[in-house]
Amino acid sequence: MQTPVTVVILAAGLGTRMKSRRAKVLHRVGGKPLVEHVIETALQLAPPERIFVVVGHQAEEVRRAVATPGIGFIHQSEQNGTGHAVMICREALAGLGGYLLILYGDSPLLRVETLTRLIDFEVSRDAENQTAGTLLTAHMHDPTGYGRVVRNARGHVADIVEQKAATPGQLAIREANMGIYCYRAEIFWRHIGKLRPNPASGEYYLTDMPAILDRAGFPVDALQIDDAREALGINSRVELAEVDALLRDRKRRELMLSGVTIEKPETVTIDAGVRIGMDTIVEPFAQILGKTTIGENCRIGAAAIVSDSELADGVEIGPFTVVHTSHLESGAHAGPFARLRMENHVAAGAHIGNFVELKKTRLGPGAKAMHLAYLGDSQIGAQVNIGAGTITCNYDGFHKHPTAIGDGSFIGSNSTLVAPIEIGVGAYVAAGSVITEPVPPDALALGRARQVLKPEWAKKRRAPKSSRA
Numbered sequence: 237m238q239t240p241v242t243v244v245i246l247a248a249g250l251g252t253r254m255k256s257r258r259a260k261v262l263h264r265v266g267g268k269p270l271v272e273h274v275i276e277t278a279l280q281l282a283p284p285e286r287i288f289v290v291v292g293h294q295a296e297e298v299r300r301a302v303a304t305p306g307i308g309f310i311h312q313s314e315q316n317g318t319g320h321a322v323m324i325c326r327e328a329l330a331g332l333g334g335y336l337l338i339l340y341g342d343s344p345l346l347r348v349e350t351l352t353r354l355i356d357f358e359v360s361r362d363a364e365n366q367t368a369g370t371l372l373t374a375h376m377h378d379p380t381g382y383g384r385v386v387r388n389a390r391g392h393v394a395d396i397v398e399q400k401a402a403t404p405g406q407l408a409i410r411e412a413n414m415g416i417y418c419y420r421a422e423i424f425w426r427h428i429g430k431l432r433p434n435p436a437s438g439e440y441y442l443t444d445m446p447a448i449l450d451r452a453g454f455p456v457d458a459l460q461i462d463d464a465r466e467a468l469g470i471n472s473r474v475e476l477a478e479v480d481a482l483l484r485d486r487k488r489r490e491l492m493l494s495g496v497t498i499e500k501p502e503t504v505t506i507d508a509g510v511r512i513g514m515d516t517i518v519e520p521f522a523q524i525l526g527k528t529t530i531g532e533n534c535r536i537g538a539a540a541i542v543s544d545s546e547l548a549d550g551v552e553i554g555p556f557t558v559v560h561t562s563h564l565e566s567g568a569h570a571g572p573f574a575r576l577r578m579e580n581h582v583a584a585g586a587h588i589g590n591f592v593e594l595k596k597t598r599l600g601p602g603a604k605a606m607h608l609a610y611l612g613d614s615q616i617g618a619q620v621n622i623g624a625g626t627i628t629c630n631y632d633g634f635h636k637h638p639t640a641i642g643d644g645s646f647i648g649s650n651s652t653l654v655a656p657i658e659i660g661v662g663a664y665v666a667a668g669s670v671i672t673e674p675v676p677p678d679a680l681a682l683g684r685a686r687q688v689l690k691p692e693w694a695k696k697r698r699a700p701k702s703s704r705a
Contacts, residue, residue: 241282243287270344274344277339281351284307317434335418369420385458468482519540523542533550552569552571558577571588575593578596580599581599600620609624613637615641651665657674
């Protein structure tokens with residue numbers, strides 16, 4: 237934005253009503269910590285160097301949860317209320333001009349569009365020299381639990397009265413404070429020192445600022461939003477689940493409107509950071525998580541789980557398949573009932589079938605492992621065929637060892653490849669072999685015991701003991 241905006245995100249509280257030993261803003265919705273959602277929104281309004289997170293409980297854990305470099309942190313050693321959390325920022329931020337936007341780290345539903353409206357509204361009123369700040373409000377049928385917005389005769393905000401301190405007349409007010417503020421920074425910092433601790437709690441309340449500014453001759457206005465849920469904060473596990481559902485519904489709608497087919501969308505879980513291309517189909521009960529990107533014309537099968545992976549165009553993931561931190565090139569196929577554990581690269585046109593597990597394996601173009609195989613720490617060339625029951629023995633009890641299989645090789649069913657091992661280009665491994673030494677290109681390797689036949693052995697074994705004598 238051209239308007240200079242500084243964003244302060246309040247994230248210091250533990251959140252006792254969450255019944256958790258973890259700081260509230262570290263709880264996850266939509267696949268990310270609460271505070272990370274708010275920061276991502278703030279980054280569309282201000283550069284990182286003008287975004288500051290007030291931390292307190294588990295401050296180091298909150299810092300680590302913030303992935304964006306350049307974000308500033310201000311430590312609130314004692315949690316003495318929302319007003320105190322902002323007061324301690326004055327020394328660091330008072331020199332920054334423009335506008336001050338105050339957000340909460342547990343409000344992940346706020347849209348950039350809404351906050352842009354708030355800032356633009358305050359900028360326009362400031363240009364007319366009418367207000368020193370604007371807060372978000374909503375008219376609610378039942379505003380229980382919210383502070384009531386008391387307006388003066390000019391229509392400005394004269395006060396915000398918390399529920400427990402409100403008179404019967406004030407409780408009848410339906411305009412509720414959403415707790416999101418945009419102030420002219422210079423005026424705000426000049427007057428925040430007038431905050432006084434609440435007589436009942438001893439805490440400093442940010443909701444006292446409109447009355448302080450109004451008395452000083454700097455009126456505060458309000459901008460109403462249509463849906464109060466957008467500013468919903470989280471205070472319990474129940475609210476956490478409700479907000480998670482709202483975020484995921486928002487994400488599914490966004491994807492469907494961009495050309496993705498989601499079958500039975502109410503059953504599908506998609507994290508906020510996921511990207512999916514046009515004409516991809518997502519079947520019921522699928523989960524697409526983390527920073528996964530999926531190209532166009534893909535299919536994600538029923539109950540499949542894809543996390544932190546990259547799928548190119550035309551990839552098909554069969555039902556009940558798990559894909560984690562892997563890259564599948566165009567036209568690759570995995571599943572059903574396959575598991576790509578971590579750090580796999582599946583080249584174009586390669587096929588991974590049912591009950592095949594990969595770990596740190598590169599499968600070349602057109603290669604196939606269609607049934608019941610384990611391939612770990614392996615480099616598998618183009619057009620290789622891996623027979624059912626094949627395993628790479630990559631662990632000796634102390635270290636992991638690699639397996640290399642050259643282009644065009646054929647690995648027979650129930651082969652055991654004891655790593656470190658190299659199978660040459662075009663080589664064949666006979667079914668049932670245990671391979672412990674390198675196989676040259678175009679060779680046939682057999683590593684199994686010679687078959688022995690004992691005629692009539694089974695018939696004699698079945699005979700009664702008396703007749704055997």
